[in-house]
Amino acid sequence: MIAVDDGVPAPLGAHFDGRGVNFALFSEHATAVDICLFEPGERHETRTVRLPCRTDDVWHGYLRGVLPGQRYGYRVHGPWDPANGHRFNPSKLVLDPYAREIRGRIRWHDALYGHRRGREDRIDRRDSAVYMPKGVVTAPEVPDLALAPVRRPLTETVIYEAHVKALTRTHPDIPEAERGTYAALAHPAIIEHLVKLGVTALELLPIQAFADDRFLVEKGLVNFWGYQPLNYFAPDPRYRGEGAPGGLKAAIRELNAAGIETWLDVVYNHTAEGDHSGPTLSFRGIDNASYYKLDPADRRRTIDCTGCGNTFDVSHPRVMQLVLDSLRHWVTAYGIAGFRFDLASSLGRSPLAFTPQAAFFQAVAQDPVLARVKMVAEPWDIGEGGYQLGGYPRGWSEWNDKFRDAARGFWKGDSGTLAKLTQGLTGSREVFAPSRRSPLASINFIASHDGYTLADTVAYEQKHNEANGEDNRDGHGHNVSCNYGVEGDTDDPAILALRARQKRNMLASVMLAQGVPMLLMGDERSRSQGGNNNAYCQDNPTSWMDWTSDPDPSLATFVANLLALRRAQPALRRQTFFTGAPIGPDSPLRDVHWLAPEGTEMENGHWADDGLQVFGMQIGNDGRAGDRLLLLFNAGLEPVDFRLAPVIGGPWHPVFDTGEAEGTVPPGAPSYGPDAPVPLPGRTVLVLTAAGVGARGGWVPAG
Structure with missing residues (x-):
């Protein structure tokens, strides 16, 4: 009754x-x-x-x-x-x-x-x-200490961006009924893979309940990525599987036990209801004029800063309350340790123009739960003034697309990219220092869900999105990629070898840079989407991780070794920007030395040379525990004898080489003293170490 x-x-x-x-x-x-x-x-x-x-x-x-x-x-x-x-x-x-x-x-x-x-x-x-x-209706939440976030510092963080189903759908060790579900994330085979790589944060593409667009369903497709939110509190039921709703919580408990944080990609910029001609599913029928930004000149229509037909009006107090309540729910009920905000600039529009002083950012900073959670912005939307890289307040990190494009461009041989890459290697001070943030504000990546995978970046120059049913009109045309002579698959051993080397060079650029590195699911296994750079609707092998074949079987070990090197060397994980200043009143060493291949430090003429493709970066001189490091980059085709500037001293011992399949330098490699020429092959990153004050004795390769 x-x-x-x-x-x-x-x-x-x-x-x-x-x-x-x-x-x-x-x-x-x-x-x-x-x-x-x-x-x-x-x-x-x-x-x-x-x-x-x-x-x-x-x-x-x-x-x-x-x-x-x-x-x-x-x-x-x-x-x-x-x-x-x-x-x-x-x-x-x-x-x-x-x-x-x-x-x-x-x-x-x-x-x-x-x-x-x-x-x-x-x-x-x-x-x-x-x-x-x-x-x-659900039962009241019961506190679960095992769901408390791991809370690793950003200096130790390595992000792995993945999709629940795509990551687990084909793994042969996971029971068939469990594949593609939340529970599969907790399978020992998945956790072992992440731990071996050295990943510390699993960032999941949207799992807040979402809709499949009608036009996709009518084509026999789905919204696989999940960027059409329907509800912000409920996990999407499609990944529930045959188990109880607790499968997601159980997975997060196991990830926590392995030392891996769980982050969510969240979409508070728009909803699945589309523009004024869209369906009435929730917010539109509850209070359209409160939940959405409406066009002041014609309130029939919604303002679209997102490309999805509407913009959620987070400047409205009750709408912002919903967003904050939702975020807190995911932290307290599920143990989520970080959020990546899709098209985050829309959250800072108050009411229409972006400002880092927007009420939403202030509310997050003052919230006793959310202030302890990692916040990452995709720092743009498609509205006027929407590109805001570097424009977010303290406490926020941002996807650094300038780093991505500079690294891709440098290694494919584009002119004028050396200075842009060095900016990224130092944490993009010019971008983030004006907002009084550190290098940790920069999320560095080569590939993400949106665009080419790493393997496709070195195999395709034109997008191949025909399977999406939009006549290849969708997806971005600016890919900064190179196919090295053949578009797509090839059996040419020379091209395959060059592609393998370039993948390693780009991965090294990410993992050796100041900031927080991010790895796209499957890049460690050369996962390809066949040149599709917008596979948002492909719930099929195009998007799924292929666990049964691996075209570059040593690449995962290469990534693990690279991340082991990063963990062992504090100089790669600074919390402050380089200044170029001497480390002491009587020392010739500075916190960073930029080196030219002829044995001198780089001068104005070098920086002005748009064709320069070779440089060195020497860091780790400030006496912190760890080795002194020398990073040598050669994006050119030809080998170079890189002479070491006397100011950096020595001896220098090679420890990591992108010309090696697993990255590790063979035993017996020679060391190099001041002014000695270091053979640096074309298209190579070489890492050398020298003992520093408080050195711990190097690193142990993961392989």
């Missing part, structure tokens, strides 16, 4: 207290709200209850006798007035933005639209409930 009481306006969502459930929903412009209860297998609601109270624009009611497991949705009454931004339509069942669990998926039908399709101002009275997923 269900009895209805007034309930309370906080917290928002559906909360069970042992006897019943308090339902609370924000809607500033609604005139009434109904809660609809569904039984499993029923197409329509079995009971509808009008929420009896409204407090500060929160509609609420307490239903005694409702238990965890109950499926529900809302019907929200209010004006149908598109000209003023209002699109209320109680014929449409809408999903609770605070639902902790969701059952079912969208079944696309015209009834899901609040308007008649093609006539956006005319209301559609058809019932949408049968086509909608439902929220599920």
Whole structure:
């Protein structure tokens, strides 16, 4: 028997207290709200209850006798007035933005639209409930100490960007029923692989419940990446598998036990409801004028800073509350240690122009839970003034696409890229110092989910996105890539050898740079997407990790050795920028020396030479524990005898070489003293060490 009481306006969502459930929903412009209860297998609601109270624009009611497991949705009454931004339509069942669990998926039908399709101002009275997923009432969260984040410092962090299903779908050691699920992330084979590599943070592509776009479903495709959010609290049910909802938590517990943090890629810039002609699934039907930024000149339309039809209005206090409540939920209930914010500039628009003083950034900095969590911005959106690399406040790191393009360009031989690469190797001081941040603000990468994989960066010069069904029009055309003579696959041993070397050079550039390195899932196994640089809709072997074959079997060991070197050498993980200043009043050494191949330090003429492809970087002189390091780079085709400038002393011992399949230098390699010529082959990175004050005695290769 269900009895209805007034309930309370906080917290928002559906909360069970042992006897019943308090339902609370924000809607500033609604005139009434109904809660609809569904039984499993029923197409329509079995009971509808009008929420009896409204407090500060929160509609609420307490239903005694409702238990965890109950499926529900809302019907929200209010004006149908598109000209003023209002699109209320109680014929449409809408999903609770605070639902902790969701059952079912969208079944696309015209009834899901609040308007008649093609006539956006005319209301559609058809019932949408049968086509909608439902929220599920959950039991109260029980604190779990095993879910407490590992909280590694950024100086020790190595990010591995991966997709739940793509990472685990084909692994032969994982039981078939478990592959592609949250539980598979905890399988010993996956954790062992990450630990061997030296990864410390697993960053998952979106797992907050998301929608498959209608145009994709009609083509037989899906939104595989997940960048169409439907709800911000519930894990997407498609990765649940046959197990209980606790599969994600169990996976995070095991990752924590292995010393690996779990990060989430989150999408608070837009939702799956698209532009004014899109469906009514949740936010649009609850309060369109509050949740979305509307065009002041025509409130029928949404402002689109995201390329996805709408922009979530985080400048609205209740919308920002939802975002903050959601983030806190993932930290406290799931043990998430970091977030990467998709198109993060939209979160800093207050109301339309970006500012690092936006209320959202201030709220995160002051929040006792979120202030301890790693925050990473994709520092752009497509709106005016949206590119904001370096523009975020303290406490935030940013994806550094300038580093990516400089490293790719330097190794493919583009002119004028040496200075840009050296800027990235030092942590991009010119980008991040003005906001009083450190090198740790820079997330350095060669490849990410968006664009070519590492293997495709050295195999394709033109995108090949035909399988996406958009006549190859989608995806970025600026790839900074080179195929070295053949587009795509080849059996030419010389081309394959060159591609293998260039992959290692680019990986070395990332892992030897100041800042925080990120590795794309599968780059350590030369995973290819066949030249598709926008595989967002490819839930098939194009996107999946191939665990059964490995075209470059030594590359994973190369990555592990490279990361072992990084861990062993504090000079590669500084918390402050280089200044070029002497390390002491009586020392000829500075915190960084830039070296020319003729045995001198680089001068203005070298920096002005757009064709220069060879340089050295000597660091580690400040007496911190670890070796002194000499990094030699040669992107040219020809070998160079690189003479060592006397000021850096010696002797120097080679320890890492991208010309070696696994990176390690063979035993017996000669050492080099001041002014000695070091043979540096073309297209090579060579790392040498010399004893420093407090040196720990080098490093141990992972292989």
